[in-house]
Amino acid sequence: MKPFVYNALPARVIFGGTLSQLAQEVKRLGCSKALILTTPQQIKEGEDARAHLRELAVGVCNDATMHTPTHVTNSAVELANKLACDCLVAIGGGSTTGLAKAIALRTDLPQIVVPTTYAGSEATPIIGQTENGQKTTQKTLKVLPEVILYDVSLTLTLPPQMTITSGFNAIAHAVEALYSPESNPIIDSLAEQGISSIARSLPRIIKSPNDTDARSDALFGAWACGTCLGAVGMALHHKLCHTLGGSFNLPHAETHTIILPHAMAYNAPYAPEAMAKISRALGTETVGKSAAQEIFDLAKLLGAPISLKELGLREEDLDRAADIAAGNPYPNPAALERDKLRKLLGNAWAGNRPE
Template identity: 80%
Template sequence: MRPFVYNALPGRVVFGNGTLSKLPEEVKRIGCSKALVLTTPQQTKEGENARALLGDLAVGVSNSATMHTPVDVTEKAVELATKLGADCLVAIGGGSTTGLAKAIALRTDLPQIVVPTTYAGSETTPIIGQTESGYKTTQKSLKVLPEVIIYDVSLTLTLPPKLVVTSGINAIAHAVEALYSQDSNPMIDNLAEQGISKIARSLPTIVSSPDDLEARSDALFGAWACGTCLGAVGMALHHKLCHTLGGSFDLPHSETHTVVLPHAMAYNAPYASEAMNTIARALGVDKAGKSAALGIFELIQSLGGPLSLKELGMREEDLDRAADIAAGSPYPNPAPLEREKLRKLLGDAWAGKRPE
């Protein structure tokens, strides 16, 4: 057994079907009685339903959550939480809503209960990304780690097939980078392989049979597993590129992760062969002799997911600037980070080229 260091993160997980009904109980369990419910504008209905469920335990709803957690949006939400005297936060939605809850908690230390409706996985991590003046930065702090996560499989039934695919691949990306992280360890390695396998095998079923609760349950469990990997170890090139593309060029979060992942994997493959073998096995493409990067690419293609940055609205003339930003600050990664090679990676992702 190789030497390793593993830090387990605190937190309570309630997983099942219909578990949203436990929300009032969980608010009381953490000693709170004045919850501020957070959502995006698109999920206002879900936020109002949660408020009705909480009754007197809720003091209001904010539907201002936005992609990439803009600082100005957070500041307004903090003002509202203070004005209403909120003593905890209830976030219902995907990564945008969870991000807003984390950003408020960072500034106020309010406890959080997160109810994910996508496979983003950020609810499991002490990591927060925030955008200001066109740049997205990240930091780690236990202040932003949610105290409780309520996974209700029924809430994912309305997740559109297109978002099922991109959200699922986004989750897989967390586990992929955990496997070649400098902080990797046997526990996270096993969880990463399990998470990738659960999601990769459930996505085709969900796309073809959206009401399949077993597949939805497997995908949601896989998202928890992959998110837990993200929270336990450091990330690398893939996440750096996606933060650059999202924060500086306003590309959509999960779609960007979906397009970039095969190319980031191909870039790192020569320096992370053991991790790639594990990923190929989890995807079920190892016996066919396919690379992990090609396996992910073909999975996305078969599910009708986005394959190019061009189709996400990225301008080809912005690729040089993106490469400059991505290469501008050092960060751990298996393969050496060379500006021209990063530019080629981005060019391949822009064109939707099959990874070699």
Template identity: 65%
Template sequence: MQPFVYNALPSRVVFGFGTLAQVAEEVRALGCSKALVLTTPQQRASGEALVRQLGDLAVGLYDNATMHTPVEVTREALAVVESVGADCVVALGGGSTIGLGKAIALHTDLPQVVIPTTYAGSEATPIIGQTENGLKTTQRTLKVLPEVIIYDVDLTLSLPAQMTVTSGMNAIAHAVEALYSKDANPLISMLAEQGIAAIGRALPRIHANPEDREARSDALFGAWACGVCLGAVGMSIHHKLCHTLGGSFDLPHAETHTVVLPHAVAYNTDAAPEAMARIARALGAETAARGIFDLAAKHGAPIRLADIGMKEADISRAVEIACSSPYWNPRPIEPAAIRQLLDNAFSGTRP
């Protein structure tokens, strides 16, 4: 066994079916009594229902959570926090809502109860990404780690099949990069492989039957496992590219992860053979890159940047941004090779 360092993250996880009923209990356990519920505009009705469920524990609903966590939205939400005197936030939704909850916590230290409805995995990390002036930046701080995560499998049963696949691929990306991170350690590597395998076996079943409760449970567990991996170790070229494409070119988050991941894995294949073997084994695939690509392609997910809003003319600028301040990566960041990576992702070439 090689020497390693592992920092466990302090958070409480409640996982199961029907666990939404426990939100009030968790708010009280935090010593809070003035919860501001957060959602996106699309999930406003679910947020209103949660406000009613919380009763006197809720002081309002803010329903303008936005993809990539724009700082101007955070400022607006902070004004609402102050006006209603909130002493905690309850984020109900996917990565956009969870990101807003984290942004509020970054500025206020308010405790967070998070109820994920997708497989984004952000809830399990002390990482926040924010967008300002067309650039997305990230930082890691325990101030944004949610105190409580409530996983209710029932809330994911209505997640559309294609959104399920892209959200699941987003989660897999967290575990993939954890396997070849400079901070990789045996505990996280085992959890990463388990998370990839759980989502890899769940997605085909959910695609065939979106109401398969056992498969939904596997996928949600896998999302948590993959999120924990991202929270414990560092990010590499895949996340840098996705942050660039999302923050600077406004591409949709989960879809961007889905398209870029197999090509980022192909880029790092020779530099991280042990990680690639684990990924391929978890997916039951010939190679890691092809296993990831095929999992998306066979289940209706986008496989080309061209199909999710990227313009070919913007690829050069994306390369410039991504290479100007790169994350650590097992293979050196070479602009010409990154250009080829993005060209392949733009056209949807199978690795």
């Protein structure tokens, strides 16, 4: 076995929990003044959390926004200071988790995150923020939530398309972990488990949205995939998605779903072992498709968007996107060449199946 280094992340994870446990988790942190965070679409979930917390809740902020714009964070920090809160309770998906992380980055407030999607960002010490049309990321334990509480009942009303795209978003975390320079046997094993859990649960959820066993599998997969990304580094896939999200305001999970098979195909010749593990996790080792093609076909079969054109990106924006992506060097199995990146983006824009 090759030498490796593995740093475990210091977080408390509760599977099969319920909102009724929020109060004891706030107290366990030594806190008594929680600020609840949600999106405008999840006001009810925020009020439900407030009802469970009772006197432990000092306010609710419903302003969480995709791609974590800094002006939203600045307003939320002002509210947190005004209310003198001593912890954050985030109920929602990646947007809400992102706002909690951004506040924690500025204030060091502890976080309790209750995910309602399968994005997996709650398990990472990574934050992406958008300012002046540019999305940047950083990795710091200051933004790693102290507690993650997985309540499967909160995912039962997640719309089918959001279920699918947030699941593929999570799979992308594990895929990139498998070919990261920091990969190791522990994370590789967890990545395969995460990919397998989500890939087998998504068709079941679409067929039967109230299948709690399938929803539980997806939540475990989301945590596993997020933990993988949190332990190692990001590569081409995530950088392209951050470019498209931050600079062109494309929806986060849908963009991840579309870009993933194309980024995999770009890297496949330089990461054959990783691709073999992905195929094994998908159960497609003998099907005769590449791992990238299998991911593309699964997304298409489930009815996910498969082209950037569907998301409203203009073809004339592809050159600028390629320039931005190529202008920021980062570790990746394949060399980052501007013309090849432009071709990748062109295929993703048109929805072409990877070769």
